[in-house]
Amino acid sequence: MIDKKVLDEHNLTEEEYRRIVELIEKEPNRTELGIFSVMWSEHCGYKSSRVHIRKLPTEGRNVVQGPGENAGVLDIGDGQVLVFKIESHNHPSYIEPYQGAATGVGGILRDIFTMGARPIAVLDSLRFGPLKSPENRAIMDGVVSGIAGYGNSIGVPTVGGEIYFNECYSANPLVNVFCLGLARKDKIFLARAEGIGNPVLYVGAKTGRDGIHGATMASAEFGKETEHKRPNVQVGDPFKEKLLVEACLEVMDRGLILGIQDMGAAGLTCSTTEMAAKGGLGIEIDLDLVPQREAGMTPYEILLSESQERMLLVCTKENVRKIQEVFAKWDLDAPIIGRVTEGGQVRVLFKGEVVVDIPVEAVVNLCPAYRRPSQPPSRLPSAVRMPLLPVPADIEDVFFRLLASPTIADKEWVFRQFDHMVQTNTVFFPGADAAVLRIKGSKKAVAMTLDGNPFYAALDPSTGAKIAVAEACRNLACVGARPIGVTNCLNFGSPEKPEIMWQLEQVIDGLAEACRAFEIPVTGGNVSFYNDTEGVSIYPTAVLGIVGIIDDVRKAVSPGFKAEGDVILLAGENREELGGTEYVRVIHRVETGAPPRIDLEREKRVQEFCLKAIDAGLARSAHDLSEGGLAVALAECAFHSRGPVGCAVELDDPIRPDALAFGETQSRILLSARPADLDRLTGLARAAGIKLSAIGKTGGADIVLRHRGRDLVRVPVEDAYRRWKDSIPRFFRARSKGEA
Amino acid sequence: MRFGVVQFPGSNCDFDAFYVLKQVMKQDTVMLWHKDHDLQNVSCVVLPGGFSYGDYLRAGAIARFSPLMREVKAFARKGGLVLGICNGFQVLLELGLLPGAMLRNKNLKFLCQYVHIRVENDKTAFTRAGKAGQILRIPIAHFDGNYYAPPRVIAGIENNRQALFRYCDADGNATGEANVNGSLHNIAGLMNKEENILGLMPHPERASEALLGSEDGRVIFESIVRSLSSRRSVRAKAAGKRARHD
Numbered sequence: 001m002i003d004k005k006v007l008d009e010h011n012l013t014e015e016e017y018r019r020i021v022e023l024i025e026k027e028p029n030r031t032e033l034g035i036f037s038v039m040w041s042e043h044c045g046y047k048s049s050r051v052h053i054r055k056l057p058t059e060g061r062n063v064v065q066g067p068g069e070n071a072g073v074l075d076i077g078d079g080q081v082l083v084f085k086i087e088s089h090n091h092p093s094y095i096e097p098y099q100g101a102a103t104g105v106g107g108i109l110r111d112i113f114t115m116g117a118r119p120i121a122v123l124d125s126l127r128f129g130p131l132k133s134p135e136n137r138a139i140m141d142g143v144v145s146g147i148a149g150y151g152n153s154i155g156v157p158t159v160g161g162e163i164y165f166n167e168c169y170s171a172n173p174l175v176n177v178f179c180l181g182l183a184r185k186d187k188i189f190l191a192r193a194e195g196i197g198n199p200v201l202y203v204g205a206k207t208g209r210d211g212i213h214g215a216t217m218a219s220a221e222f223g224k225e226t227e228h229k230r231p232n233v234q235v236g237d238p239f240k241e242k243l244l245v246e247a248c249l250e251v252m253d254r255g256l257i258l259g260i261q262d263m264g265a266a267g268l269t270c271s272t273t274e275m276a277a278k279g280g281l282g283i284e285i286d287l288d289l290v291p292q293r294e295a296g297m298t299p300y301e302i303l304l305s306e307s308q309e310r311m312l313l314v315c316t317k318e319n320v321r322k323i324q325e326v327f328a329k330w331d332l333d334a335p336i337i338g339r340v341t342e343g344g345q346v347r348v349l350f351k352g353e354v355v356v357d358i359p360v361e362a363v364v365n366l367c368p369a370y371r372r373p374s375q376p377p378s379r380l381p382s383a384v385r386m387p388l389l390p391v392p393a394d395i396e397d398v399f400f401r402l403l404a405s406p407t408i409a410d411k412e413w414v415f416r417q418f419d420h421m422v423q424t425n426t427v428f429f430p431g432a433d434a435a436v437l438r439i440k441g442s443k444k445a446v447a448m449t450l451d452g453n454p455f456y457a458a459l460d461p462s463t464g465a466k467i468a469v470a471e472a473c474r475n476l477a478c479v480g481a482r483p484i485g486v487t488n489c490l491n492f493g494s495p496e497k498p499e500i501m502w503q504l505e506q507v508i509d510g511l512a513e514a515c516r517a518f519e520i521p522v523t524g525g526n527v528s529f530y531n532d533t534e535g536v537s538i539y540p541t542a543v544l545g546i547v548g549i550i551d552d553v554r555k556a557v558s559p560g561f562k563a564e565g566d567v568i569l570l571a572g573e574n575r576e577e578l579g580g581t582e583y584v585r586v587i588h589r590v591e592t593g594a595p596p597r598i599d600l601e602r603e604k605r606v607q608e609f610c611l612k613a614i615d616a617g618l619a620r621s622a623h624d625l626s627e628g629g630l631a632v633a634l635a636e637c638a639f640h641s642r643g644p645v646g647c648a649v650e651l652d653d654p655i656r657p658d659a660l661a662f663g664e665t666q667s668r669i670l671l672s673a674r675p676a677d678l679d680r681l682t683g684l685a686r687a688a689g690i691k692l693s694a695i696g697k698t699g700g701a702d703i704v705l706r707h708r709g710r711d712l713v714r715v716p717v718e719d720a721y722r723r724w725k726d727s728i729p730r731f732f733r734a735r736s737k738g739e740a
Numbered sequence: 741m742r743f744g745v746v747q748f749p750g751s752n753c754d755f756d757a758f759y760v761l762k763q764v765m766k767q768d769t770v771m772l773w774h775k776d777h778d779l780q781n782v783s784c785v786v787l788p789g790g791f792s793y794g795d796y797l798r799a800g801a802i803a804r805f806s807p808l809m810r811e812v813k814a815f816a817r818k819g820g821l822v823l824g825i826c827n828g829f830q831v832l833l834e835l836g837l838l839p840g841a842m843l844r845n846k847n848l849k850f851l852c853q854y855v856h857i858r859v860e861n862d863k864t865a866f867t868r869a870g871k872a873g874q875i876l877r878i879p880i881a882h883f884d885g886n887y888y889a890p891p892r893v894i895a896g897i898e899n900n901r902q903a904l905f906r907y908c909d910a911d912g913n914a915t916g917e918a919n920v921n922g923s924l925h926n927i928a929g930l931m932n933k934e935e936n937i938l939g940l941m942p943h944p945e946r947a948s949e950a951l952l953g954s955e956d957g958r959v960i961f962e963s964i965v966r967s968l969s970s971r972r973s974v975r976a977k978a979a980g981k982r983a984r985h986d
Contacts, residue, residue, distance in 0.1 A: 155753070416849075424756045424946055427951060438952075554951070
């Protein structure tokens, strides 16, 4: 009997239940209800976001595959394509940080190699609560170890990413994992069932009871009791996945399969129904043929299990033997568990009986889409004026404190736990503006970055979203790459709160406008709702993963100063903008005001200038100005130099000295160049219609920043470097001594 | 002259070693499948980095049972050159071809970073293209690279000059700070007494192209190539002599 209680357990409303009955023309049994519950969950069905994400631009010259498949595909010429996507694994990472993060990596890798691409890079966007709390440190330690444990073992380098810290992420850490793969354009595979009567093969790990209702779990708020949800988190086996990668790529390369889908959220249910729906056909599977890890599993459990490292293949009968031989070589079984059928039903057999018989279309494509009520907060955060802030007497002290602020401080403690060099393509390591990987056998390189400052978006979601796009493109421009495509991961609180829906709408409007301005298509992404614990929502956090191309990898530029005596240039303008900055948050404890303004046309001109300067070989280093502003950017250029190379800079803009040093005005890039190239650079800037100022010189052992004849900062590079370098390790050292 | 890179399930630096040998060093190179019993007439066997069999038990503990290891052992005992990199080093320890064992890194974390290592002896098949005292900048990437052996074994290693590379600072001093993983005597690379087997924790295949940040790893590959060509010419001469005597 299906009553209100059963529906509640399945996170379905009575309205949704009525719709199910109408669509399948019968009362569903429990197993069928379970299938609808996961496929119509927010996580799989995008029911609150679908009407909004449609506004994002998805078309472009290079797009081979837009949203709707496992990942987006972009043409990069020479018969090659890039396959990439980002996904969240927030809820599992809070409940069980190591496995939550590890299986997040495993899941996104499968999305990429399912399409026929060899994964070549992983990047992570992470959000944690402040590190002074032992719980937050434990979460961060677990998440970082989990990403390392999976990625290092499978041999895909983790080449970059970003990390922010804020109280709102204390019980809601965010783990967004991006993966990019490389494939031949003529060897792309889709999650599509083909050919009536063709066999359906199951490959990979056996099915167990782990992860049942993971997708449903990720579609509800957490209360106080999350302990009991720990069994909902799956356990990853990177070795098994490594075998799967090799075996799958081998059968794909030999052209032995027709369609393939990984079993991610909602496991066997999702993969079978989606493959059937995309092929416009039906599918029939026999659960007795499904390899199982434990005895006595019910059809409900087998169908909804989210055991990791499993895939579903469709092939012709003739190829079954050859496929099974390849999998046997990699010590994997590939049993037939069903076949493609006519008529569009998904039928599931168990001990000779039909336990599921429902139309795939209803399950996959007729999930209700809601335009949930949306309403701006009664008082917009950006409308609350910042209090009048005193200019600190000691700018140098502020400079040191900002360098040690975990959001700005060096992340090497994290990145050296990740193998960022395996596959020998990594040209720039984590810490550069964007990760750069050469493409073997060509002159080209691919550049990638993840960006999503949540503090701007908290004040003004639309502006925050635009800045995230602009900053990601700027990061690419700083290494010399032109952006060609976008994936995004949108993390929000509960969509049942009208102000959260307002945030979503604002963010999507901002993203759509910025992506159109940069002419970059969105080829896929992920929306993660219900990032609330005990009623507190996270800041709206839109993480942009933008991919770019460098035509000649030898021209790529890194942020570090290259030599003494080079001229330091600032492209863009300094304005008095303090709202949303790391400076006002850390030093003045202020989280109100308007974020920096963003003029997308101006931004494009600055980036175009930077790209031209790099292409002409005139820029020896380039670095974008972001958190911590000019002073921190200068320091980072010094830290990333081999030497180290100091700098002396003087400006006379008529603005507050703290705004000059730490303001986060957008559309600014710091470059260094040989003095002899200054004239040509000035010419390029004039042609681009941007302001370019020679503001100082590299060299010496100090970082010197002067404003209107007065020293704001004059410190040895070494001292600043120590503050920046030691900040994050210190938190973890304290813990290991038990001083927490 | 031919190189063979062994592929275990879970190897993940197999393609990297293959690429450097074939594309950068321009050597005839083949992949060797762990389930085979055929070394395909190679003159040097490379055991690559990775997580063979997932390394869930102990790094390299299962790989030593792979079928091909019977041939690799016989090849090594006959004096064939064997280079084990990272997981390959761990497999060599498990096979008993090199003494000692690997513990977890002293900070109990995976470490991926550039290190400096010092060439201790330039008279070996693996270092003849370098100079004693030369400092190489090569990355490491491992969780279990903290070399350990009982005192008597360590004494033997030092007496026989089997420690071919040591972790050092940029100036060549084998300090405690430079010894990032905690290895005894800063050992980064270890040979057998006969000097035909080398286990190396750093990854020379990741440091063989300027574009990727360092070419220092080529010293090791170049040394092997030189050693093999001189062996070949010695063998050719010997064969020539025999021919004349006949």
